[in-house]
Amino acid sequence: MNRSYKTLLIIVLVGALGVFSFHCASPEMTSARLYVQQEQWNEALSALESELEHNPDNAEAWYLKGRVHSELGNFDEMLEAFESSLEFSDDYKQEIEEIRFNNWVAFINAGIEEYNLGQEDPDNYRTAIELFELASKMEPDSTVAYKNWGFAHLILGEMEEAIEPFKETLKREDDPEIAKYTGQIYFDKGYDIWNRHYGEDMDPELREEMEEHLEEAIRYLRKSMEWDPDDGEVVATLSNAYIVLDRQEEAKEIFRAGIETDPDNKIYYYNLGVLELEEDNFETAIDLFESAVELDPEYHDAYYNMGVAYVNWGVELREKAVQEDDEDKTYREKFEAAVPHLERVVDVRPDDAELFETLGRLYANLDRVEEAEAAFERADELRGGGGGQ
Numbered sequence: 149m150n151r152s153y154k155t156l157l158i159i160v161l162v163g164a165l166g167v168f169s170f171h172c173a174s175p176e177m178t179s180a181r182l183y184v185q186q187e188q189w190n191e192a193l194s195a196l197e198s199e200l201e202h203n204p205d206n207a208e209a210w211y212l213k214g215r216v217h218s219e220l221g222n223f224d225e226m227l228e229a230f231e232s233s234l235e236f237s238d239d240y241k242q243e244i245e246e247i248r249f250n251n252w253v254a255f256i257n258a259g260i261e262e263y264n265l266g267q268e269d270p271d272n273y274r275t276a277i278e279l280f281e282l283a284s285k286m287e288p289d290s291t292v293a294y295k296n297w298g299f300a301h302l303i304l305g306e307m308e309e310a311i312e313p314f315k316e317t318l319k320r321e322d323d324p325e326i327a328k329y330t331g332q333i334y335f336d337k338g339y340d341i342w343n344r345h346y347g348e349d350m351d352p353e354l355r356e357e358m359e360e361h362l363e364e365a366i367r368y369l370r371k372s373m374e375w376d377p378d379d380g381e382v383v384a385t386l387s388n389a390y391i392v393l394d395r396q397e398e399a400k401e402i403f404r405a406g407i408e409t410d411p412d413n414k415i416y417y418y419n420l421g422v423l424e425l426e427e428d429n430f431e432t433a434i435d436l437f438e439s440a441v442e443l444d445p446e447y448h449d450a451y452y453n454m455g456v457a458y459v460n461w462g463v464e465l466r467e468k469a470v471q472e473d474d475e476d477k478t479y480r481e482k483f484e485a486a487v488p489h490l491e492r493v494v495d496v497r498p499d500d501a502e503l504f505e506t507l508g509r510l511y512a513n514l515d516r517v518e519e520a521e522a523a524f525e526r527a528d529e530l531r532g533g534g535g536g537q
Contacts, residue, residue: 165396174202174203176196176198176202179192179195180199180209181212182515183195184212184215189216192216193213193220196209206236207237207239208240210232210233211233211239211240211243211244213225214229214230214233214247215243217258217489218251222287223251223285224285224462226260226333230245230247230248247463248286248287250285251282251283252283252286252290252293255279255280255282255293256280256292256293259275259276259283260276260296262275263296273303276296277297277300277301280297280313281297284297291323294314294316297313307337310333311330313497314326314333318371322375324371324376324382325376327368327369328372328381328382331364331369331371331372332385333365334362334364335361335362335389338358338360338365341354341361342392358409359381359393362392362393365385365386365389369385369386369388377406377409377410378409378410380406380410380416384398386416387402387403387419390402396423396426396427400424403416403420414439414443414444417436417443417450418436418437418440418447418449418453421433421434421435421436421440421453421457425453425457428460430458430461430464431461433453433457437450437451437454438454439460448492448493448497451489451490451493452497454486454489454492455486455487456506458486459482459486459490461481461482462480462481466479480513484514485512487507487510490503490507491507501526501527501531502526503522504523504527505524505527508524511523
C-alpha cells in the first residue's frame with residue numbers, strides 16, 4: 149500500500165515537472181522581461197529578436213517587441229510587431245490596444261498644439277501633419293486625425309496632399325464638409341485645365357484628365373449635398389462642374405432641387421436664371437431674376453442680367469420682324485423694360501464701358517437721342533476714346 153502511494157506520488161511529480169518545463173521561459177525571454185522592467189530598451193530589443201529567431205510564433209515576444217519599439221519611437225515597427233502578436237494570440241490584445249490608444253492621444257494633442265502654432269510659423273503645420281499621420285496609424289478607424297491632417301495641408305495650399313486624408317475620413321464617416329472640400333479640390337483641378345485651354349482643341353488625353361477630375365468632383369459634391377442639402381456653396385460648385393462638362397440640364401436640376409429645399413436662397417434663382425438666359429429662355433430667366441431680387445432688392449447682378457434678358461429678347465423679336473417684313477414694334481416694349489434694370493446698376497458699376505454702350509444702344513433704339521449720346525460718350529471716356537456707336 150505504501151509502495152503504491154509512493155509510486156503514484158512520483159508519477160504526479162514527474163507530470164508536474166513536465167508541465168512546468170513546458171511553460172518555462174527561455175533565457176532570452178527571461179532577459180527581455182527583465183530589461184523591459186528596467187527600461188533598458190535596446191538590450192530588451194536585442195534579447196527579443198534573439199528569442200524570435202528561435203520561436204517566431206511567440207505572441208508575448210512580439211508584444212514586448214512592439215512595446216519596446218513604442219518606447220524607442222519606432223512606431224511602424226511597433227505596429228508590425230503588434231500585428232504579429234495578434235496573429236498568434238489574443239492574449240495581449242488589451243495591452244496592445246491601450247498602448248495604441250495612449251499613443252493616439254499623445255499624437256493628437258501634440259498635433260493640435262503644433263497646428264495652433266502654425267499661424268506664427270508655417271513649419272508648425274508640417275510638424276502637425278506628421279503627428280496627425282502617426283495618430284491615424286495608431287487608431288485607423290478614428291477620423292479626428294485624418295480631418296486635421298487634411299486641413300493642415302489645405303492651410304499650406306497643398307490641395308493634392310489633402311485628398312488622401314479626406315478620403316480616409318469619408319470611408320469611415322458621412323461628413324458633408326469633408327466631402328465638400330474634396331469635391332472642391334477635384335473641381336479646381338478640372339476647371340484649371342478647362343480654363344487654361346478654353347477655346348482650344350484640347351488634347352484628348354488632357355480632356356480625359358479634365359473630365360475625370362470633374363466626375364470625381366461631382367461624386368463627392370453630390371455626397372455632400374445628400375448629407376447637407378442646405379449648403380449653397382456645394383450647389384454652386386456642383387452646378388459649375390456640370391456646366392463645364394456641357395451638362396446644363398443636370399445643372400438646372402441641381403438648382404431646382406436647391407430651390408425646393410431652400411426657397412429663400414437667392415443664389416439658386418439667380419444661377420438657374422443665368423442658365424435659362426444662356427439658352428435664350430428669356431421669360432423663364434426673367435421670372436427667376438425677379439424672384440432673386442424679391443429676396444434681395446439690392447441684388448445688382450440679378451438686375452443686370454434681367455436687363456440683358458430683356459435686351460436679348462427684344463433683339464430676337466426685332467430680327468424676327470425684319471425677316472418676316474413685319475412692322476411689329478413689340479421689341480420696343482422689351483427694350484423699355486430693360487432700361488430701368490440696367491440704369492439701376494450704373495451706380496455700382498460706374499466704370500463699366502460695356503454697360504454704358506448697351507444703354508446707349510437701347511436709348512438710340514427708343515429714340516432717346518440725348519441720353520444715347522451721353523451714354524456713348526461715357527463709354528468712349530472709359531475706353532480711352534476708342535469707343536463708338
